Amino acid sequence: MDIRPAAPDQIPAILDYVMAARASIFPQLDATQVPDDLARFDEVYLGSDQGCFLLAWQEGRIVGAIGYLPYDQRFSQLQLTARDTVEVVRLFVSPSCRGAGVAKALYAALLAQARQAGVATLYLHTHPFLPGAIAFWQKQGFEVIDVESDPVWQTTHMRLDLGAASSRSTRASS
Template sequence: MNAIDIRPVRSDQVAATLDYVMAARASIFPQLDATQVPHDLARFAEVYLGSAQGCFLLAWQAGQIVGSIGYLPYDQRFNQLQLPLEATVEVVRLFVSPSCRGAGVAKALYAALLAQARAAGVRTLYLHTHPFLPGAIAFWQKQGFEVLDVESDPIWQTTHMSCAASS
């Protein structure tokens, strides 16, 4: 396997990043409307490039994007969670191309994101995932995340998790 290079998205890479993320999202979540661009992606430059509280990283191999991960300020949209208001970010958009799965790309992406978060003064990382994503919950637990809540919705069973950035 060729070396993986992880680095922040540059402004001239936004279009390619959006293509990658939207295609990955559509393949993993076929039940979502692929024509609807999520709010954070519609405002990508503002959310991830124009804010000290946003970060988006890509994994590259042989000139191709093979993975992504980002964080943005947590917006307190889940009332059942008691997360700190300050220095809390939401980890989003972890995708790894099928050809690179199982090769440590997700772990490397998260380690790079965590380093960025620590440098930015982030204290708490939050994310949510779903049990129908193979290995997702176990992966995040191995990275130090703890389950905060599991919603009872029979389809999504959204699993909310958090981790201290200093862990």
């Protein structure tokens, strides 16, 4: 398995992969509606210093994906500042590769990229109906900061503080 950043010429394959994964995991969502971040993939993930998208490749095909983008303050109940906070999104692993450490490897590569970029806080949300998702993120050091009471989604908000000041000083001294 090889993990590397997304490239502009891969965008059509990335969108196919992510939209198919999203449709299988979230059948209640409209599979024809492309989310804004994906519709503006180049701008959001490749053209911004607060965006990152990584792919796991195996035998010439995408087997996993993960990204981060600037946090947009859309959850008013959360006490997160937009400055130096990014939202971890689009972690998908092909069913044939689940349980093989792909998600952990993708996240480790994303974390390294975030530290290098001077990110202070990683934010994400997930849902209890996704098997193992909350436990996975807690093992990576994330803490639950809010759980919404909606009976369908029960959106679970999580964060991880990175202490970006120390990563910036490390980068500056390199």
